[in-house]
Structure formats: structure tokens, C-alpha cells
Amino acid sequence: MQNFRTAAPPPVAPLATGGLADSVFDTAGRDPGLPLIARRMEGATGGWRQVSAIEVRDEVVGLAKGFVASGIHPGHRVAIMARTRYEWTVLSLALWSVGAEVVPVYPTSSRDQVEWILRDADCVGVVVEDEQGAMTVGSVCAGLPRLGHVWQLDDGSLEQLTERGTAVPETTVDSLRRIVLPDSTAVIAYTSGTTGRPRGCALSHRSLASPCDTLLAGWSHTTAPPGVQPAILAFLPFSHVYGLMIQNMCLRGGMLMAHEPELRGEALAADLLSFRPTFLYGVPSVFEKLYKNFLRLAQEAGRGALFERAVRTAQDFATAVERQHLGRGHGPGLDLRLQHAIYEKTVYRKLRASLGGRVRGAVSGGSPLNRELALFYSGIGLLVHDGYGLTETSGGVTAQPVGREKFGTVGRPLPGTDVRVADDGEILVRGPSVFQGYVNDGPGTRTALRDGWLATGDIGRLDSEGYLSITGRKKEIVVTSGGKSVAPAPLEELLRVHPLIHQAVVVGDNRPCVGALITLDPEFVQHWRRALFDQRGGSGPGAREENALRQEVQRAIAAANATVSRSESIRVFRILPEPFEVANGLLTPSMKLRRDAIARRYEVEIDAMYQSSRTARRRLPEESPSWDDADDVFRRVR
Known part of the structure; x- marks a missing residue:
């Protein structure tokens, strides 16, 4: 059995007190004017309005008071069935502020999936985005006697919720927020359900904070130039643990976060140009699509051959740099550096400009990123760090060490996290981000957690330097x-x-x-x-x-x-x-x-x-x- 635990950077101290909502309250107290969220301006093409930490906190408090007035108590579960948007963030913070647990539900879920999740999680309330969502929930309400509230975002429900809570003292929210413990459950995140019914993973405030804080401590300097506030465009679903991790990392790290609910290429391209993020978090399909768009546009402009030569040069350059950083070579030679410099002026900087001109790096997760594609992005000046995680680990398990990236792998275990590969190739994980167990599924929990180790169901291998490669799922x-x-x-x-x-x-x-x-x-x-x-x-x-x-x-x-x-x-x-x-x-x-x-x-x-x-x-x-x-x-x- 192979096993590995990284030695540097040092592990981050786990969340000692409180919950995830505290980060916004702490930021508002320390730096009230710091922009935390950028909202798209109504009626303005490409315009964004920055929302300060104090403004976010005040809106969260107002919603939290409304939840209290509606009878939401610590331990209650409330589902959020909406796309990635501003309201998702303030709603989750408000629920955590009163000790409630968030149950993310994909807005595209079928009626049967919605009914299963709301029943299995025993939800007392659900926030839907529009009339379609309300109709879906309404069609299953008869079988859910505990479901007492349905709030609809596009019909003014949040304003009504805030109005309902005006008589609740702010001290009530403070008191509830202060009794939230790090090991209190924050989220019931349901698995994808690729081989059966989705299973609810109970994730604590501590486990959700752990990978965020570790990545911020060791990798945050890669997200923006010195002295510049990182700007992150969140477009992955918050209904998935990866998207939720991005939200929490932005809030805990004081990054400026914008929301994009549409994953369509046109919407994403427009936001990249108008918001101008400094860093990207995506999945392989996003980076594959960007590359194909680059190629298509080059061919349509009659520069397909030039682009293909530039791609080969970028990959050769990145390979030479990789070998140098890993101590296996001397880096790019003179001819390669000259070719790369020419393409930097004629091709690479134009590609980066199409992403807003400020992106200096990215992270790919969800599934492994193709090595040749990762080399291409590195060669054009956009280093994409591939990582690994799953719902049961609250997101991150591994990441590429800064300056010692090995493309084609998902990096090394995060500080404080242990990774083993069993004799049958299954990846085992132990660390602070591992979940509390499956909701209503004791046998499944005992099967997944063995002597403190999580059996991930993924197949992989560790090389002699501790880099992990994912080769598939056992069931696939x-x-x-x-x-x-x-x-x-x-x-x-x-x-x-x-x-x-x-x-x-x-x-x-x-x-x-x-x-x-x-x-x-x-x-x-x-x-x-x-x-x-x-x-x-x-x-x-x-x-x-x-x-x-x-x-x-x-x-x-x-x-x-x-x-x-x-x-x-x-x-x-x-x-x-x-x-x-x-x-x-x-x-x-x-x-x-x-x-x-x-x-x-x-x-x-x-x-x-x-x-x-x-x-x-x-x-x-x-x-x-x-x-x-x-x-x-x-x-x-x-």
C-alpha cells in the first residue's frame, strides 16, 4: 500500500471556534469598506457594482432575523434550489448565522430528485429561484409534512423575509451565531447519484473551512499580483461542493467575488471581459472549450497553422520549464525561448486578453485535466493547477505545489491530509476535511469510513514524489x-x-x-x-x-x-x-x-x-x- 503526506507548507490550524458565517462578520468589523461581492448592475451592459463587507453583513443579518421570525431554529435544514447568484451567498450566510443547515439542490433536478432530497434531508424550508422551481416543489409538498416554507427569489420573497424580521433584535442573531460550533453540521451535500440515489453528506463548518484555509495559506499569492485584491468569477454551481468551496474561499480570503448563473459560452465570455477576474476556478470541460474556441477563431481568421505552431511551442516551453522545476533539466534553450517570445507578442497575450487581460492562473477540478492541455495553458502564461477532491472531503484533497507543478497529475496531498493507495488501487483519504457521514445511512457510512480513512471509490496511483494520478472510478x-x-x-x-x-x-x-x-x-x-x-x-x-x-x-x-x-x-x-x-x-x-x-x-x-x-x-x-x-x-x- 502506497501512502503519502506532504511536508510543506505547514498545516493550517483547524477552525477553533464559530462557523462559516463568522468570516463575513469579522471582515466587516476589521475592514467594513472592503469590496466582497460584485453585482451586475440592472440595465447596464457589462456593469458591476461592488458590495462592501459591511453591506453584505447587514443584508445577512436582515435575512437571518427573517428566518428567526419564520421559526427557523438551529439544526433545521433549509434547501437552496437556485443557480449561482448573489442571493445564494447571502442566504447561506444567513442560515449559518442562526445555526441552520444548508441543503444545496440543483435547480435542474427532476421532480423525483427534489422530492427525494427534501424528504431524506427532512427540510423545513426551501428557497427556489423562479415559478418553475416553485411548481416543482409544489408538486411534492403533499408528501412532505415537515416542509413549512417555500421562498421564491424572483417574486420578492427575500424582501418580505427581511421585512418579517424587523422586530427581531440583532442581538438574537449574534447569540445564535455565537453558539455555532466548528463541528456543527453546516451543509448536507448530496452526491451526484451516478449509480443510484444521491446520498447526503454531512459536512461540518470545520471540514468546509479546512481546505479553504489551507489553500489560502499556501496558494493565495498566486491568485493576484501583490497589492491587488483577487477577483474571482464564480460560475460553477454552488449546489456542488467545488462551487461551494470557491464561495467560502472567497469570503474567508477577502476576495472580490462575482456570480454568473449561466454556463453558456457567450455569457461567460462577456463576463470575463467586463469583470476581468485575476484567477479562474473551473472544470476540465471549461478549459477544453476555451481551447477549442481559440483554435476555431484562429482558423476562421486564416491563422490556423500559426496557432498550431504556437501551441506546440507553448507545450515544449512548458515541458522544459516543468523539467527544470522538478530538477530534471536546464529549462528552455535559447531557440525555444526566442520562439516563445515571438509567439508571446503575436498569439499568447491576445489569448489572455480574451479572458479579460488580468487572469494570471487557474485551478481545474472535478476530474483530471489532460496533460497536453495543461502544458498549453502553462506555456501561454496561464498556469492551471489541477487538483482533486470529492463531496465526502468538502472539496480539496490535493493541489499542485507552487513552483513544482507536475502536469498530468492532480498534485500532492494538502498539508494535514493523508492519502494512501490500497492494494486494489483505491484512493484512501484521512484529514480534517472528511465528512461526518451519510445522512440516514449508517451502513453506508461504516463502509466508506474505515478506521478513520475514507474509501473514495476512485482508482489512482502515487509516484515516488507523492504526486497523485487519478485513473478512474472502481464502479466504472x-x-x-x-x-x-x-x-x-x-x-x-x-x-x-x-x-x-x-x-x-x-x-x-x-x-x-x-x-x-x-x-x-x-x-x-x-x-x-x-x-x-x-x-x-x-x-x-x-x-x-x-x-x-x-x-x-x-x-x-x-x-x-x-x-x-x-x-x-x-x-x-x-x-x-x-x-x-x-x-x-x-x-x-x-x-x-x-x-x-x-x-x-x-x-x-x-x-x-x-x-x-x-x-x-x-x-x-x-x-x-x-x-x-x-x-x-x-x-x-x-
Whole structure:
């Protein structure tokens, strides 16, 4: 069994007193005018209004008094079913101020999911965003006798709540806030539910504060230049523990936080230019999409070849720097430094400018970031630190050491956190951020927590220097009919990097070989088609264009196959007519693949893919993945 605990920087003292809401009250007392939140100005395009610490505190107190007047007591659970927005932050702080527990619910959750979470958590109240959310909750209220309150954000409920609490003395809130203990439960965060019903993880104020305080102590200097207040654009869902960790880190670290409820590319691009963050927190799909947009825009401007050369130079430069920092090389040579300097003037600084011009670094979490993509970002001057965490650990478990980043890994354990890899490859974690247990699930808690160690369900490995690599989930391992075990995540990650491929799911349980279900990026496919027609001439998609797209996808699969043994390689694949989405039940609200649901939905297509592979293989070279000729790719992505 491998195990590792990092030695530097030193561990941060755990939260000794109080709860998460105290940070805003402390900041307001120490520096009342410090801007804590930037709110989008109504009726102003791209305008933001800064909200000071004292203003945030006063609004939190007003809402907290309203909750008291509504009968919300310490230990009560109140769900927040809304997108990432200003109200989410002040509501959570107000609930924590009176000792209540927050239950995050994705606003896109189905009726059954909402009913399950509200019942399982025994919620006494729920905050919804709009009429649609109110209708969803209303449809399940009859079976939830304990649910006494439904507040709707867009109909003035917060103003009414504050008005209701005007008669409650402010000292009442102070008294309630001061009896909150670090080990009091702050959040009941539900898991993604990829393999069954979501399970509620009880997270204490201490466990939620721990990774935030550790990252602030060792990494906060990377988020902004000296003397500049860090500015963070929060766009990940606060209903997920990663998004919630970003919120708490901003509040505890005195960072300026703005909210963006839409994850659409247009909304995010506009906010990057207007808010101009100094640091980004995202997931791999965000960084993949940014890269594809860079490539598409360069190709549309007739500079595709220049961009591709700049990408290779950035990756070579970052690789040389990485080797130097790890003590394995002398750094970039003179020729490479000169090439890099040229592309810095002509390409790289323009890419950074499209992100607002102030971004100096980023963190990727949720799943591992592709190494080549991480090298690209580092090479253009935007160092993306890859990290690892899960709901049961309140977020962060590992991070890249500053100045000793090893791309392709998720870094080393945070100070004070122990990580082991069991003999079967499962990652085990022990530390202050580990959860209190699953709500209403004693057997599940005892299975997950073994002698103080959390069995994460993730598969990985630790190298000799303590860097952790994630290779997949135990429950997701594909076992072919020949007995070969294949981790799907690394192959899927490599496929997604190709600009034409949007999503990929590796299949092959009890099949003769590994296969893949692929969805295409409609925007990039349209761009690719236009470029192909301009190059070859023609008025619409035809056999030649269809074959060209097949070859592109086959090349992407061949590149992924080059990283694994032949028995692990993708031998058959199929293009699907629609993407995997939350709306069609194929993604969880946290954007994770529902593999079982995908396999059921496309059972016929999977069977046909394997049945047609024998015929296809007789027509294709031995090492080429096969394709069902019935696929009309252009029709599917139009």
C-alpha cells in the first residue's frame, strides 16, 4: 500500500471556534469598506457594482432575523434550489448565522430528485429561484409534512423575509451565531447519484473551512499580483461542493467575488471581459472549450497553422520549464525561448486578453485535466493547477505545489491530509476535511469510513514524489469478455481534447473489445464543414465530406489508442444523434456521465455497433477503429 503526506507548507490550524458565517462578520468589523461581492448592475451592459463587507453583513443579518421570525431554529435544514447568484451567498450566510443547515439542490433536478432530497434531508424550508422551481416543489409538498416554507427569489420573497424580521433584535442573531460550533453540521451535500440515489453528506463548518484555509495559506499569492485584491468569477454551481468551496474561499480570503448563473459560452465570455477576474476556478470541460474556441477563431481568421505552431511551442516551453522545476533539466534553450517570445507578442497575450487581460492562473477540478492541455495553458502564461477532491472531503484533497507543478497529475496531498493507495488501487483519504457521514445511512457510512480513512471509490496511483494520478472510478471499470479491465476515464479525456468531439463514453462490458459512443461539438463541426467546403468547393455535405469527418474521428481514436495496449484500445465506435445532457437524463446535475442510463438508452446502437464491426473490419486496416456506415454524421449535428 502506497501512502503519502506532504511536508510543506505547514498545516493550517483547524477552525477553533464559530462557523462559516463568522468570516463575513469579522471582515466587516476589521475592514467594513472592503469590496466582497460584485453585482451586475440592472440595465447596464457589462456593469458591476461592488458590495462592501459591511453591506453584505447587514443584508445577512436582515435575512437571518427573517428566518428567526419564520421559526427557523438551529439544526433545521433549509434547501437552496437556485443557480449561482448573489442571493445564494447571502442566504447561506444567513442560515449559518442562526445555526441552520444548508441543503444545496440543483435547480435542474427532476421532480423525483427534489422530492427525494427534501424528504431524506427532512427540510423545513426551501428557497427556489423562479415559478418553475416553485411548481416543482409544489408538486411534492403533499408528501412532505415537515416542509413549512417555500421562498421564491424572483417574486420578492427575500424582501418580505427581511421585512418579517424587523422586530427581531440583532442581538438574537449574534447569540445564535455565537453558539455555532466548528463541528456543527453546516451543509448536507448530496452526491451526484451516478449509480443510484444521491446520498447526503454531512459536512461540518470545520471540514468546509479546512481546505479553504489551507489553500489560502499556501496558494493565495498566486491568485493576484501583490497589492491587488483577487477577483474571482464564480460560475460553477454552488449546489456542488467545488462551487461551494470557491464561495467560502472567497469570503474567508477577502476576495472580490462575482456570480454568473449561466454556463453558456457567450455569457461567460462577456463576463470575463467586463469583470476581468485575476484567477479562474473551473472544470476540465471549461478549459477544453476555451481551447477549442481559440483554435476555431484562429482558423476562421486564416491563422490556423500559426496557432498550431504556437501551441506546440507553448507545450515544449512548458515541458522544459516543468523539467527544470522538478530538477530534471536546464529549462528552455535559447531557440525555444526566442520562439516563445515571438509567439508571446503575436498569439499568447491576445489569448489572455480574451479572458479579460488580468487572469494570471487557474485551478481545474472535478476530474483530471489532460496533460497536453495543461502544458498549453502553462506555456501561454496561464498556469492551471489541477487538483482533486470529492463531496465526502468538502472539496480539496490535493493541489499542485507552487513552483513544482507536475502536469498530468492532480498534485500532492494538502498539508494535514493523508492519502494512501490500497492494494486494489483505491484512493484512501484521512484529514480534517472528511465528512461526518451519510445522512440516514449508517451502513453506508461504516463502509466508506474505515478506521478513520475514507474509501473514495476512485482508482489512482502515487509516484515516488507523492504526486497523485487519478485513473478512474472502481464502479466504472469496463471488463471485456476476454477479462481485460479498462479504466474509461483516461481514454475519454483524450478523445474530448479533439476539437470535433464533444463527449465520449467508453463501453465494452462483456463485449469482445472496447468501444466508444461519441457526440460531436455542433459549433466546431459547422466551422469544420465551412472550412472543408471552402477548401474543396461544393454546396453541401456529401460522401467525400462524410468520409473526411470519419477519418478525423478515427485519427482522434487512434491517438487515444496509442497511449494504451492493444487489448485496451477502442476498436469500434458510433456517433450519437444528441449530446448527453441533464435534460435527457444522461448527465447528473454536476455534469457527470450517467453511464448506466447511457448504456440503457443506447442499447440498440451499442449492439449494432458490435454486430457491424466484423463486416467493417474486413474493409478497414487492422489497427483502424470501425464505423457503422449507417451513420449520417452531418444530419445528426445540423
